[in-house]
Amino acid sequence: MFIVIFLILGILILVVQTTFLQLLPDWLGNPDILFLLIVYISCQTEILAGAVIILLLGLLMDVFSGVFLGLYPVIYLLVFAFIKGISRKVALNEFAYQVPLAVISYLLVCIFMFIFSNSLAPDSPPQWSWGAILLQLLMLAVIGAPVFGVFDSIMNFYRSTSASGRFIGSKISNRFK
């Protein structure tokens, strides 16, 4: 059920991103809210459930974006592994950590995207555009906290209504004890 809810949320975000948010002017950029969802899931869920959702969201992203199938699932799973690796050392449940983590992870996605696209099509290398990337990082930093707040509300609603919260990382438990 948890996977279905976040998958539906991911689909809704993707639809908004590919339609409504495309109307925003170029100088404002197009915020990657789906990526914030991926960071949130990586921070908040257990490995198995999180990996399944992220794999599905990556496959979904492949449908609406890009040329090379499988690129998004691989990159998103690498980001998931990166965040899970960090979460062993740092408690990532707070927005104060999640927003900078989202920014760093997005930069990581850009690097992976550049390297993989380059190696998949060496004759057609993608352009590394610092302007667009910095704008996206800024947008993620600005909208990060409120968007994570919305995701948190959905997660809390799910926790309060469902008994199957065992798949989700508990927010109040101490994982370092």
Added chain:
Amino acid sequence: MAGRKEFTAPHKFGLEVIGPFQTAISNVSNYVSGFWGKYLALLDVRNENEQLRQELQKYKIANIEYREALATNVRLQKLLELKESLPPPTLTAEIIGKDPSLWFRTLTINRGSSDGVQKGMPVVTVEGVVGQVLTSSPNYSKVLLATDPNSAIDVITQNTRVQGIVKGLGREAFALHYVLKSAEVEKDDYVLTSGLGGVFPKGLMVGKVSDIQKSRRGMFQNIEIEPAVDFTQLEYLIIIMKKYSLTED
């Protein structure tokens, strides 16, 4: 017999004492009465104002709808003219989504394999070449824009007849590749599809030469092309239906 009409001193005194109070109360009541009257009138004005605003809003919306219908009509008329000038069969499609990433330039359109759309089919507008169909499902297709770095179109310059390959730069510009340094290319010369490669029909507008640079190293010139199509304003597209796509696996 006439009664007494003249005030006596106590009457006058009483009048003098009460008079100011009367004046004050009268002023206040007049003010209140006037205020109340104005307030009631204002309520009427407010209601009327609200009604007028609603009417104005209604007419504004009607005006916007009219302008939009007119603009759509003009666009569709141009599209129809283009459609008639292209080799048949062609299919009109509407854009329903755009690639959200920074790295790729693709679109989703509302026509799919059930309409006969296949991978590799050229997609154009009135202004020129937009891209080609990348993949399709029964009702929808994904279009690879010509501005994507993975797109390649065989072209020829209109005046000097120099051939090359146009590739997307990931932004609103193309690069013209494989043009030898010895070849004559003029700035502002139009770039058209050459018909070679079998994907695009010959003579479709791609853009015009905006910058030419000849570096010391290498065999080829660095040529930038300004697209004929404004990729930020795309709405309706035309798919040129070919029976067999040459890019099919």
